[in-house]
Amino acid sequence: MAKDIFAEDFMPSTQPSKGTKSKDIFAEDFVPSAPAEPVKRQYTFLETFPAAASNIGASAEKFYGGVKEAIMNPVQTGKSIAYAGQQLMNYMTPEAYTEATGAPIPLRPFSAEEKREANRFMSQMKNAFLDRYGGYEEAKRTFAEDPVGFAADLSTFFSAGATAAPKASVAASTLNKLSRISDPMNLPIMGVKVAGKSGVAITDLISNVLDPKSAALMESAGDKAPDILNALANVETFVPGSKPLVSQAVAPARSGTFTAFAESAERVPGVGEKALQRRMEQTQAQREALRTIAGEPGQLESQLATRKAQSAIDYPEAFRDMVRADPTLGQLFNDPYIQRVVPSAEELTKSRGITFKTSPIQYLHDVKTRMDRMITDEPDKIVAEQMLKKRDELVDWMITKSPNYKKARDTFAKNSEGIDQMKVGQALEDKLVPMLLVDEADLVKLKGNEFGTALENAPATLKKSTGFARYKKLTDVMTPDQVKTLEGIRDDLARDQVAKTLATAGRKAGALDMRNFVKTYTDEIKGPSLVRTSVALTNDILKRVKGQMNEKLAVELAEAMLDPSTAAEALKKAMGRDKRVKMITGAIQKTQEGATKALRAVPPASFNALGAVQEYENQNQNALRSR
16 A cells, blocks of 8 residues: 555544554644534535536635735735745755756755645645545535636636647647636736726826816827927018917918817907907008008009109100111011011001101100010910010110110119019009908908919019019019018918918817817716726816816917917927826826736636645644644
8 A cells, every 4th residue: 555655744643542642743733723624515516506606706705805915915925925935845856846947956955844844835735736626526516616716727727738739739729718718817807907998097087177278289289299389489470560370370280180279269259359350460561561562552653653754854855866777677677576566656656747767766666665565465475585585676776876765764764663563562462452251250361372373473473563574583573672571471371371271171170179178178977987986086076167167268278379489388388298197197007017917927726826825824823823
């Protein structure tokens, strides 16, 4: 018969010798005397299921209580694990230790007492396991009376089998699925995940309620917040006196939702009027800038009269100059474009009572003016350029032959500089006049696109306003400072047009509205039971402040949308708040992820085994206290 080392070395005698009182070494040294254990119930196979159903509550309380105890008391848990590991090392033979770990056992002499303690511990663990799974009856009893603990052991068993099975095999896949299905740790892990997500949500909700302005700014800005802040901090004034609204200032950031949110400030009662006033100031500043070119009312007419009066002196004097034709002039008059205007010019000169012989310069001047009209009316650009070339050749011949004609033209050109500039400025001013179309917020829309188009198509604008096709670009008429003024007005109007386009897109995308944005963050919230207290607290805050927040905060934030620098400070604050909130929610999320990984890493059966270890330690401590 095999020798039972546990019975010989450690277990108390069950049959005392005749006439001798047996000494129970465990009762004296280790374990307090206890009453005999009750007879354990035997279950039929069919009885195990209703029994398990009735015991699942107590079993879950025991198992999850152990999980909670292990998590809430990590120091004691660590000590128990270390104690179990030490006893296992003390119990194993050097050969068994090396076979199990692949390393030699640490060279430390074990005392006889340490060896006995290790054997007692391993015997206790062995008995605990046999009590649960020592046979068919024990396994049925464990399932019936401790179904959650049974599931933990079963999940660990399947997991170990999956690890041992060949990777990517059907067996490994099946065992992994069985392990996940039977794992009772799924519930606390799910609870940790829900609590983590709820913690993040509640943190966001409470921070939004406490500072809805910052929340609205960040929700509207999204990932373009840095670009928007940069645009607000570096806003450019294109026209002196035309200070942009925030919706216009952020146009370079190209954020539809933020632009729409900022523009909605113009519809907030009490602020919309100020925004409209700002737009009117912009229009006035643009007009005043353009007026430096277009001139004051009546100024153009006065200069036209001055030029006309001077021309009435200079040109008659030039017309008295007598010149003779030469081959160069004869060749010019053979040109088809000059020939085209000669008949109408001769009608005019005949009506004046003059001929080339009696007044050659005036005759040629009438030919030249007929060519000017022909060039202005010519739709073909290439043909017009050729006509202009021949006309200039004719003028060059005339000023070479007649110094007085040159003087008259130079004076006329000098007096025409301001006139042509004013004519162009007044033509552009017509493009700047408000259409006076009124939208839902009674906001004036400017015809900025027409102004920009007029500048882009400079030749046509210059020809139409001055009557001269010789001007091809703005600098042919305008000084550099005047060109800069016109381009500033163009850019100011273009920025507003871009802002309107972005705002329209943002509203279609569901942008927040300044008039009711607070409601977005103050509606009553709901949450899972795990965070019921936080939800109740949040809703209590909402009820207390909701009635006072909406109108007050809407006006405050709308006021900020009138001034880019104020809006920049508000957005900067919001970005700082958002960073802090994300740090908090990130920490919550990392904690949840860490807890989930930790719980998932521990085999479920470990909590059952840990309970047995701690029970053994408690028995030893009780025995020592009772001595």
